[in-house]
Amino acid sequence: MISRKGKEFLIQNLFLFFASISIVVLFLIMAFLFKEGLPIIEVFSPLRFLFGKSWYPTYEPPEFGILPLIMGSAAVTLGAIAIAIPLGVATAIYLSEVAHIRVKELLKPVIELLAGVPSVVYGFFGLVVVAPWVQDLFDLPTGLTALTASIMLGIMASPTVISISEDALSSVPISYREASLALGTTRWYTAIKVTVPAALSGISTACILGMARAIEETMIVLMVAGGAAVIPRTLLQPVRPMTANIIAEMGEAVHGGEHYSALFAIGVVLFFITLALNLLADFISHRFKETGSATL
Amino acid sequence: MKGQQIYQQVAFLGLRLSTLIIISVLGLIIWFLGKRGVSALSWEFLTQAPRNGMTEGGIFPALIGTLCLTLGAIIFALPLGVFAAIYLTEYAKQGRLVRIIRLGINNLAGVPSVVFGLFGLAMFVEYLRFGSSILSGSLTLGILILPTIIRASEEALLAIPQTFREASLALGASRWHTIYKAVLPAASPGILTGAILGIGRAAGETAPIIFTAACFYTPRLPHSIFDQVMALPFHLYVLATEGTHFEKTLPLQYGTALVLLGLVLGINLIAVVIRTRLRRKMRW
Numbered sequence: 001m002i003s004r005k006g007k008e009f010l011i012q013n014l015f016l017f018f019a020s021i022s023i024v025v026l027f028l029i030m031a032f033l034f035k036e037g038l039p040i041i042e043v044f045s046p047l048r049f050l051f052g053k054s055w056y057p058t059y060e061p062p063e064f065g066i067l068p069l070i071m072g073s074a075a076v077t078l079g080a081i082a083i084a085i086p087l088g089v090a091t092a093i094y095l096s097e098v099a100h101i102r103v104k105e106l107l108k109p110v111i112e113l114l115a116g117v118p119s120v121v122y123g124f125f126g127l128v129v130v131a132p133w134v135q136d137l138f139d140l141p142t143g144l145t146a147l148t149a150s151i152m153l154g155i156m157a158s159p160t161v162i163s164i165s166e167d168a169l170s171s172v173p174i175s176y177r178e179a180s181l182a183l184g185t186t187r188w189y190t191a192i193k194v195t196v197p198a199a200l201s202g203i204s205t206a207c208i209l210g211m212a213r214a215i216e217e218t219m220i221v222l223m224v225a226g227g228a229a230v231i232p233r234t235l236l237q238p239v240r241p242m243t244a245n246i247i248a249e250m251g252e253a254v255h256g257g258e259h260y261s262a263l264f265a266i267g268v269v270l271f272f273i274t275l276a277l278n279l280l281a282d283f284i285s286h287r288f289k290e291t292g293s294a295t296l
Numbered sequence: 297m298k299g300q301q302i303y304q305q306v307a308f309l310g311l312r313l314s315t316l317i318i319i320s321v322l323g324l325i326i327w328f329l330g331k332r333g334v335s336a337l338s339w340e341f342l343t344q345a346p347r348n349g350m351t352e353g354g355i356f357p358a359l360i361g362t363l364c365l366t367l368g369a370i371i372f373a374l375p376l377g378v379f380a381a382i383y384l385t386e387y388a389k390q391g392r393l394v395r396i397i398r399l400g401i402n403n404l405a406g407v408p409s410v411v412f413g414l415f416g417l418a419m420f421v422e423y424l425r426f427g428s429s430i431l432s433g434s435l436t437l438g439i440l441i442l443p444t445i446i447r448a449s450e451e452a453l454l455a456i457p458q459t460f461r462e463a464s465l466a467l468g469a470s471r472w473h474t475i476y477k478a479v480l481p482a483a484s485p486g487i488l489t490g491a492i493l494g495i496g497r498a499a500g501e502t503a504p505i506i507f508t509a510a511c512f513y514t515p516r517l518p519h520s521i522f523d524q525v526m527a528l529p530f531h532l533y534v535l536a537t538e539g540t541h542f543e544k545t546l547p548l549q550y551g552t553a554l555v556l557l558g559l560v561l562g563i564n565l566i567a568v569v570i571r572t573r574l575r576r577k578m579r580w
Binding site for chain 1: 300301303304310314315317318322376380382383384386396402404406407408410411412413417418422423439442443472500501502506507533546556561
């Protein structure tokens, strides 16, 4: 018979074990990505892998330079945040500072609900509606371009940007606004000079997380970005972002071969890009957090 | 002051316009898919397997496959997530360990879904030799939704007033007994909300299951957890990107997209409704 104290001790440590699983999993993910991805580094130097301009995995000899894939990801991500950040932040300011409380209470849950739309559905919509539209508008040989992917990614990422920005704006104490308005300023002036600056850390976090969503998104870019592994000059060209490339080629890569290993190495690159963005978002939201009215 | 007022009018107009654009674009997508998809829906579409090289028939095996995968994911992730949340809210003292654990959870939430797919392929499919199966896919999806479950459970546990715990402890109950008998029952609707959100997320994910569980086509339903299955999101991807019969299968694509969209939004809606009612009810 274990004493009551001993039993409590056991239970507490059991829970600690379960709580640590997230970290264990994170390390397992890293371990397995490295285990499968490192062999390519032995054949191909890391610099040649990261900055090589040609990705020809099936040539003889093969070329595994992922710069075109990185640039593909960069192109669609920049396009996406050019749409999602201005529209998303403006909508968040509207919901928090301008809209009637009823409008806000209706739209906020709707937007949060829309954040859950599966990305393959956005990809499908991009394929059947936006791609033909882009093709006609710019008179292109194909509608599957970086622009098409950017539009869909921007639409997909905006609920994330809105939701987190709006939370940040809403948590600015009402006394800030009252103090500013009492000085005779307009609501817009108060919003732009007082509320938005006070919520800036939260808004920045929202923008970084929105960007991370665009970089890591797979199905949309796989379906509508076009799939050409070349460094894009304009947004009207087809591109092949890193995520799309992994899915597109994994089926044909021989298990344990160089190509297989190279695809895991792209996973390593993606893992660290998103890890860096998440750590940055975490840092900003903690470091610059308004901790109450006394901090201003 | 007058200039300021005009300035404000213009700025507010811009904000309204942004909101209108986003809401109408999102609304348009759903309306369009709803309109095109609804004509493809029928009882046969939902209850029959694809026929003639997937150019006719229904989506029944894909529905069942998605059901198996999401159930598997939640069976795996719910206990782990709730236990982790119990540690973080009920036992842990603020300190370095908790900060590290939280950082781990936050970063796990940020891992790209395609990386989960690679991990599932390397660990479950290849290393543990589960093969491409319901088991591998469920474990991969389970890890993917773990942070969602932990966060929702934590929020639910934190919302329980301290007085609940004090009252139980004052009666001489042990800490675990207090959690088990007083805190968890009160927090269960909130935990349920998190579980439902996790289910919604798992049901819509494509990239993590392509190499761990999903197959193009199988008319037979799964018999064990080591079977490959069709899955709704992967089925939509396959139909939409398979070049030769694109036009012919378009109604099937719209139908599949609508079912998937309806399923995920419906699941999330249930979670939102529970949460809203909970917030109204919880006046302790």
